[in-house]
Amino acid sequence: MRDTTWIGRDLPRPDAADKVAGRAAYIHDLSRPGMLWGKVKFSEHASARIVHIDTSRARRLPGVRAVITGDDTPEIRIGFLRDNVALKRGRVRQQRDEIAAVAAIDPDVAAEAIELIRVEYEPLPAVFDPEQALHPDAPLVHDRDASGRPVTSNLLPVSVRHVSGDLAAGERAARYVAEGEFSTPLIQQSCLGTAGCIAEFDLRGNLTLWAKTQIPFLAQRDFVKALEAMGLEGRNARVIVPALGGAFGTGLDTHCYEYIAMLLAHRTGRPVKMLYTREEEFAFLSPRQSARTRIVQGCDAEGRLTFRRIDVLQDNGAYTSWGATYPTVMLIPATSLYKVANVWFDARIVYTNNTYAQAMRGYGNPEVTWPIERxxxxxxxxxxxxxxxxxxxxxxxxxxxxxxxxxxTTCGLRECFDFAREKLDWAKKRGQQRGARRGVGVAALVHVGGSGRIYRSDGGGVILKLDDFGNVNVSYGGVEMGQGLHAALTSAVAEALGVTPERVHVNPTDTATCPWDVGTHASRGAFIACNAAIRAAAKARTKLFALAAELFAPEVARNLEAHQRRNPGYEPPNFDVGAACAAGRFQLASGVVTLEGAPAEPWLRLELARLLRAGHFRGVAGQMIVEEAFYEPPSTLPDWSEGVGNMSACYAYGVQGFEVEVDDETGEVTILHAVSAHDVGRVLHPQALRGQVQGGLAQGIGYALYEEVRTHEGRVLNPSFTDYKIPTAHELAFPVDVHFVETDDPAGPFGAKGVGEPGLVPTAPALASAIEDAVGVRIADLPMTQEKIVRALREQRAPRGS
Amino acid sequence: MIDLELTVNGELARVRVEPGARLLDVLRGPLGLPGTKEGCGNGECGACTVLVAGRPVCACLTPAAEVEGLEVLTVEGLVGPGGDLSAVQRAFVEGGGVQCGFCTPGMVMSVHALLERNPDPTPEDVREALTGNLCRCTGYAQIVESALLAARKRREAREGGDRA
Known part of the structure; x- marks a missing residue:
């Protein structure tokens, strides 16, 4: 691995000081002159015809500036399959369908106005179970697709399959076969900062949207299309991303509320802000997809895998988000977690009248790693x-x-297992502590480590703008959402350009100033941004050194004069500056330009800021240094019907393990010790990296043990942190051994792989394995709640038929 | 509407508010102190934690009228003149106790309150004190480390006679 100055060090996160001081500005904190507050009226039925909407009382409420419905606004189609519309017309398909919206002078008036809207419905048949939704006689959630063509089934026209090798031969070669049906629930991403936006038009019809998004440029594209639907062809949509109070996948789609804010802003001619309450966030923001998985896999007498077959049924809910592309990532563990030759994978995604789901950290991977590892x-x-x-x-x-x-290209999975085995004292503990109701378990993961290509371009660009003072302003179109992207990017720019980190300033993400980026997903932020930064820095150095070839010698000659004035009688060492400059032997480190092999004389060095000013202020030859590089990773867009393609530039691996104690009366699982070992390629910023792993682990524990959005006929039953529990500090009071294996991947920036998601992926199966080791119960459906564990223990004590 | 005289971060302010106005809205609105965050509005997440007479409370559940005559301290009040961060705030920066940052002001206030009453807490004390503060990003590990680092910084500062 190459020696580095800043990479691998815990530099202070550039965003941290503002955040601890309460100075970071989230959407909650932003306001615009003349701003109104928007609010949405949601459906009270999961499937119904809208007979009549009475908005007359809402319109008469003082302070209300606009009331809109699908009937009096242009139809704006949104979503991965364009099967959703911002404001529904005539028909609702889920409990959270947007029926009407208001803009008012403050949030209280807006909320009061919403209460005054009366909707008359005619209930229609609905289907909530994905299996039942596949029945030929099930009610159709959509009877036409986005182009108006009639459809005959609730099955989505999104097919991801994979068949490789010879499944029958693999089955014949198997000495042992394990199979089962497993499920993973709907999960609320539970960002501490709720969803919201501000939409504002200028008088030329151009839109600016402050959005809580992870995909500013795909969002821009969506919003431009919406402007076209509003009759504003050729107008611009500018997306500005404020500080995000967490994202975890919620920002991978544009949302109806954003388009409704646009419609209200256009109708009123004033900026409109929408902000979800916590209850709205739970009930009306798309949760993580739920999935049911059927798996069969087998191994020979020596334990070598001979085949694996996985069939997934994914509940889409009523509309389609990018979460419908989960199976593209499910393919990775299905085909490539451990060596297995003969693989079958098929995923079906089904419309139901449940709340429509979207992505979350891990993006399909934990849903499939769960049954594989179990x-x-x-x-x-x-x-x-x-x-x-x-x-x-x-x-x-x-x-x-x-x-x-x-x-x-690189893989440190074996080293991760070695670490887990040692730290868990595996040989002594596995299968040895049943009497104490204690057990240990491990599980592994593979995930994209070099971005994940599910779009035509998987790239991102960085602009480095150097100013007269030696500052480097960095523009990148991806999103800092807490993961430490700007910390990693700051270190990478300082390292690659040769300046000190204090001189590096990462700009807020804004489509008007940043180069295009596909979005901050697939653990790709630092991987892409740092790779682009390295390339932009190389271009900037080339230009700086070209400037230096002309300007270094005269500038240091002035230095020498000054030095000699201060030190009479000083004789410079014998070094031919002109020849070294002509040979281009420049170095730039920590913001100082020097010549390779030059004596370390104080005058024989040039501050970057001086070189920049010398380049700027030289009449008609004046020049600024602004460099851009667009990095497109070396990967291929897989053929989804075949399920084949090298979708990432490299792959991240890891192992997590737990020791637990299970109370056989209450079913309570106490985690005694956790181990989390990851092949990260190279550590860019140890603190941010540990934060990603430990944060992912915590989310994985919630996913494993208790988190679940409970619904009845599509209505969310637990829309609060009291009823939807996420892990607290108190529950996570166990030691965690975190270990990073550095495999120095050739595609990675300084060798690093993306690591945002892995912490969550193998947590549930590792815990399940430890629970099984402790008390012998196996639970196939997440979360493994105390109730399920107690029930399984009872069944264990009193087998059926006795 | 009622008139209230509030003492926030050591400064007196007079505000005219609805009788039931929440302290949270008064801080974020007329007092111009947006550092206190609203994460749930229901006392479940702790993002709006402020100190009233030294005790941590959820500003979303506290009527502004109830804190008249009491010292209210918000995250902005920990910052010294010239943007000088407090020991707890510096420890969160150094210890990596910050990710998205939305829970951070509440976390900082809970830790500040803890260290005022217990200058030498155990990790368990810290976790206990933070049970009412939810964080979705960090898994709490680096928050607890930051709190323990803050305790050390404050003790060292006291021994050295510096501002804590």
Missing amino acids: TLDDLARQAGIDPLELRLRNVNEPGETTPMGLEV
Whole structure:
């Protein structure tokens, strides 16, 4: 690995001081002159015809400036399949459908006005179970697609399949076979900062939208299309991203509330702000997709995997978000978590009248890693092989090309297992502590580590703008949402350009000033931004050194004169500055230009700021240094119907493990110890990296043990933190051994891989394995609540038929 | 409407508000102190934690009228002249106790209150004190480390005679 000055050091996060002082400006804190407050009237039925909407009383309420419905506004189609409209006309398909909206002078008036809107419905048949939704006689959630073509089934026209090798041969070669049905629930991403936006038009019809988004440029594209639908062809949509109070996938789509804010702003001619309350966030913001998975996999007598078959049924809800592309990421663990030759994968996504779902951290990966890892334990038991040993017999290795065509450039999975085995004292503890109701378990993950190509371009650009004072202003179109992107980018720019980190200033994300970026997903932010920054810095250095070739010698000659004035009798060492300059032997480090091999004389160095000013202020030859580089990772867009393609530039691996104690009366799971080892390529910023891993681990624990959005006929039953519990500081009071394996990937910036998501991915199966080791119960449906554990323990004590 | 005289961050202010106005809205609105965040409006998340007479409370559940005559301290009040961060705030920066930052002001205030009454807390004391403050980003590990670092900084400052 190359030596570095700033990479790998815990520099203070550039955003931290403002955040601890309460100075960071979130959407909640932003206001615009003349701003109104918008609010949405949501449906009270999951499936109904809208017979009549009476807005007359709302319109008469003092302070109300606009009331809009789908009937008096242009139709704005949104969503991955354009099957959603911002304000519904004539028909609702989920409990949270947007029926009307108001703009008022303050939030209280807006809320009061919403209460005055009366809607008359005619209930229609609905379907809430994805299996039932596939029945030929199930009510159709949509009877036409976005282009108006009739449809005959609730099955989405999104197919992701993979067949490789010879499944039948793999089945014949298997000595042991494990199978089962597993499920993962709807999860609320639970950002501490709720969703919101401000929409504002200028008098030429151009829109500015302050958005809580992870995809400023795809959002811009969506908003430009919406402007066209509003009759504003050729107008611009500018997206500005304020400080985000968390995102975790919620910002990977544009949302109806954003388009409604646009409509209200256009109708009133004033800026309009929308801000969800916590209850609205729980009830009306799309949760993580739920999935049901059927798996069969087998191994030979030595425990080597011979085949794997996975069938996924995903509940889409009533409309389609980018979350419908979950199966593209499910393919990664399905085909490439451990070595397995003969693989079948098929995913069906089904419309129901449930709340429509969207993405969350891990993006399909945990949904499939869950059944894979759980059935591996089953195979190990059948084969009489230690479950960690069985995993090692199938461990991924560098140089491998997986059935999906993933090219494994670097892989530290074995080292991660070694770490977990040692720290958990595996040999002594696995299977040895049943009497104490204690157990240990591990599970692994593979995820994209070099972005994940699910769009035509998977790139992103960085602009470096150097000013007269030696500051470097960095513009990148991805989003800092708390993960530490700006910390990593600051270190990378300082390192690659050769300046001190204090001189690096990352600008707020704004489509008007930043180069295009596909979005901050797939753990790609630091990977893409730092790679682009390295390339932009190389271009800037080339220009700086060209300037230096002309200006270094005269500038240091002035230095020398001054030095000699201060030090009479000083004789400079014998060094031919002109020749060294002509040879272009320049160095730039910590904001100072020097010549390679030059003596360390104080005058024989040039501050970057002086070089920049000398370049700027030289008459008609004056020049500024602004450099841009667009980085497109070396990966391919897979063919989804075949499920084959090297979708990432490199892959991240990891192992998590737990020791738990289970109370066999209450079913309570107490975590005694956690281990989290990750192949991260190279550590860019240790503190931010640990934060990502530990934060992911915590979300994984909630996912594993208790988080679930409960619904009845599509209505969310637990829309509060009291009823939807996320982990607290009190519950996470166990030691966590975090370990990073540095494999120095050739595609990574300084060797680093993306690591935003992995912490969440293998947590649930590792915990499940530990719980099974402790008390022998196996639970297939997440979350593994106390109730489910108690029930399983009772069944264990009193087997059926006795 | 009622007139209230509030003492916030050591400064007196007179405001005219609705009788039931929440302290949170008065801080963020007329007093121009947006550092206190609203995460739930229901006393569940702790993002709006401020200190009233030294005790941490949820500003979303506290009527502004109830704090008349009491010292209210918000996250802005911990910042010294010239933007000098307090020991707790500096510890959160150094210790990595900040990710998205939305829970941070509330966390900082809870830790500040803890250290005022217990200058040498154990990790368990810290976790107990933060049970009412939800964070979705960090998994709390670096927040707890930051709190313990803050305790050390304050003790060292006291021994060295500096501002805590």
